[in-house]
Amino acid sequence: MRGKRIRTAGLVICMSVMFLCACGRDWTAPGDKVHVGVTFYDQSDTFLSELINCFREQLDSLQEEGLDIVLTVRGASGSQQTQDDQVQEMINAGCNVLCVNLVDRTDPSEIIELAREKNVPIIFFNREPVTEDMQRWEELYYVGADARQSGVMQGELAAEAVRKSAQIDRNRDGRIQYVVLEGEPGHQDTIIRTENAVNTLKKNGIELEKLSFGIANWNRAQAQNRMMQMISQHPGKIELVLANNDDMALGALDAYQKLNFTETALPVFFGIDGTGVGLEAVLDGRLAGTVYNDKEGQAAAMAKLAAAIATGEGKDDISFKNKRYIYLPYTKVTSDNAGSFLGETPSALQ
């Protein structure tokens, strides 16, 4: 029991502020305590880890504005059962708002029931529940991004690259032989990104030939394995790699490096996310482009909404789509603007 309490205490990041800052909202009203419980599907996911760091920073700023905040963060190690248990624990520990990145986006029933019973609103994020589940209770919200837009942007970036550089069509057959590296099957960002990237390339007049695809669950090592297989099935033929995220685009590149391909024999690689490693790779030309998944914007929206829900103040200032959804826009990233996302000053301004 004592061990459990110590463990729990160790996992809880406690932030408490007594004084009001001169700027920002007045958070002194009684009940202005925000106890946020966050659970996310897997600790090894690069984008999610970065997003959660941003969320911590956002809560820190709210704390500086005088809000009394307690934050508990748990990773669910890819198990829905573990996540359900974490939600139960966090509700028992007194969380008054939950942020849930579902392990299985089609299976939130247990979590919704637990939360509804104790009247603890849920902000789902990044892994969007299906509409029927979102309709089960009016205190369910979603913060994320429009998967379709990221696919379209990736397709536009790839089309532009193909138009600009004749060398991409290495066999000069007027068609681009491509493969796709996909995230988890059933994830909204997998299906929709792939579909829209390919359709956008076609709409832009690029002739395509799909050689293969591999499912790599957002993971760099899995992408390397899948890519090794695809390279051996289609030796020297792959001209373009469309990956549903940056980690998988980098895993594909790892495969070529492991096989000692020279730079001129490489296909072009496109990712999505703009993670730290992804942006570095775009900046130095290893990836031809990526699409920025606005983690700062998503984290800010989650923090603002969590504070509004828990304090009962400020929800009217938030603009929702369909009353309970918030989608942040994506941005195209090439070597021209990658540095600005890493906080670098563009060379023209130096």
Ligand code: GAL
């Ligand atoms: C996507 C992101 C991936 C992965 C996934 C997890 O939006 O692009 O890298 O983090 O979410 O749900």
